[in-house]
Amino acid sequence: MTSTQIHVAVIGAGPAGLMAAEVLAAGGAAVTVYDAMPSAGRKFLMAGRGGLNLTHSEPLPQFLARYREAAPKLQAAIDAFPPDALRQWCEALGEPTFVGTSGRVFPKAFKASPLLRAWLRRLDAAGVRFAFRHRWSGWDDEGRLLFLTPNGPFAIGADATVFALGGASWPRLGSDGGWTKVVAGKGVAISTLRPANCGFDVAWSEVFRTRFEGQPLKGIALVFGGHTVRGEAIVTRTGIEGGAIYALSAELREAIAAKGEATLRIALRPDLDQADLVRRLPAPRGKQSFSNFLRKSAQLSPAAVGLVQEVTMAAGLSPSSLAPTQLAELINAVAIKLTGAAPIARAISSAGGISFDELDAGFMLRKLPGVFAAGEMLDWEAPTGGYLLQASFATGAAAGKGVLKWLAG
Template sequence: MPAATTKPQPQVTIIGAGPAGLMAAEVLAQGGATVTVYDAMASAGRKFLMAGRGGLNLTHSEPLPQFLTRYREAMPKLSAAIEAFPPDALRAWSEALGQPTFVGSSGRVFPQSFKASPLLRAWLRRLDSMGVQLKLRHRWIGWDESGHLLFQTPNGQRGVNVTATVLALGGASWPRLGSDGTWAEILPAKGVKISRLRPANCGFTVAWSDIFRDRFEGQPLKGVTLSFGSHRVRGEAIITRTGIEGGAIYALSADLREAVSSSGQAPLRLGLRPDLETGDLIARLSAPRGKQSVSNWLRKAAQLSPVGIGLLQEAAMRTGVQLSSLSSEYLAALINAVPITLNGTAPIARAISTAGGISFDELDPDFMIRRLPGIFAAGEMLDWEAPTGGYLLQASFATGAAAGRGVLQWLKKRMANSE
């Protein structure tokens, strides 16, 4: 009687060792595939670690229906993946790795350690125990003449023949951490439609006066409101040498970016004392100024910070008026609606994330690229964007898991067809 033969395990390659790629690797390894993860950098999860420098915001605790709306136009394309691996599942996954989470006052979810490195180390140990191999300093540069994946390594080019591939190379922000967007030049050669990569959750440029820029660069604006059109957010911002950035700016960045792109500028309104009723603010500003300078008077009467007063002076200078000549009513209105004209976006290399990417029309429901059978894509490579607050990482994890499941389904069908 002939000896039974063991079928070889399918070989699956993941390109990109960030959250999407590593999650795809975990799902695939659990499903019985032999998995190798390739990354151009010398270590895994470089941008993930950077995201955790100020406290790793894994996801958000708001109800899932509201959560999904944060993905705007991409919501219908991402909903199934996120519903299959929702925020609660991500929190349970983190806890299983020895990193329990907590909900902050803003509803954001963080590991109790508040760091990315313990979570990443535990995750890499788990993947190693599952047989996942990690090949570092391997930069994907396309395919060779035989259709094999082609990598640039320290020892020259190397071709790799695999059964299936998950592309999880990230966007184009923070390229020094590995996500340089070069894939956006490789895939169109194969007929894959790519929406132009653009900065998301980014800062903007402003034509500050030399005096304002030199004095207030790096100064924070705390507890302010930012308004653009019908959108209004409360938060913080930071004055930069070339403009303005920060959490409140990022929350509006998609609409601001499109306005700048279409008309060359975006009119932003900044509220310096949003907690004060207009009548109360007018009463404070109606008190006699006496011999006080305008700056001292505004600091005492309206409790404005030096940078806030500087913004008022910038606005007055551009309209050719003196703050001291304004009525209490007009000045109160100005304090809570300081005009700032944004005239450009900060470079994509400094953005938190990237808009644009592989069009969802190019993907089947399992995240396989239709034109490239056996090639799947996940994470920030896809054409979606979301605000900060945990939404970016949640969708990266969820689409990585979805792509992993998609590969397993594709392999199962392929095996069935070959029998």
């Protein structure tokens, strides 16, 4: 680094921070990435364990709508670095992508580690430096960044700073939300961090919990507050989770916060209408159990049959005593009461963070000139399906460009 070269500190070595570092280095800045963990991209690697879902292939207007009320705030960043650009970026790193049957986009390697290794090599070649085990703790009286390190407190000056410290999900991987108090102490408005893409609590009976914990409910439709989502869910010991649940997590979470509970309706055979189900159900049972009868006639999985029995018995009814019309109605409108959201530490992502009103068009904090923010630190949320990573990459790139523009005056 020359004495006249601009130095930018990027705090957080996840996708948003690394993308900001790449843009900054390409713009001629000397960049150091600081992170509290011993290595980069830990949450990124965890996200890729089941296949790294980078983004989604749906049309951009539909894509942007997934960000709900935050869509107008994110649009410029995603327009500038859209899903196609992310795919080209991966290709340039030697990791081509493909579109799955659901429209989701994955690297052909189907995991995060080869992509991260290639990315870190490119950042190293661009001169980006890394300082791990450096936990940011605030600023000193001279405005320098303060870090806690294994060798004691450490302070550095920077011409600009990009914060990419994440939300508060999966805190063991580094993003624990500890930054909120420090930033709020500077007068920056921050919406409380809350679990997103999370499971929910249900007071299952011991019989149902013991028998069906871990079993999926496939091909279902979930209905809540005017929203319908198709997909699948998984019965857990304490409740229910899974892709279809995550898609409704914002609505469910807010309803529980307001009323203490939420009633979710599950259609177990959404492709069959009432008349079709009624025709299937009057068949003579003979000597077969009610469970077998329901499994064969309505083609329900054991977990789905168990759910029907769980709900009817909780209401003091015998499932076998229901008329075909009543049973058909129940199968496609099983009501379960959700009493709480899973803790944020067990959520896939988090909602809340720095209000977009605190940022200018370049993602700089208006009250802290020279300080920029990106990624999950910002107040947005999105369902799984590639939307989380896409917005993290895009806002990281936008913050990097914002720094360069600000420094250029």
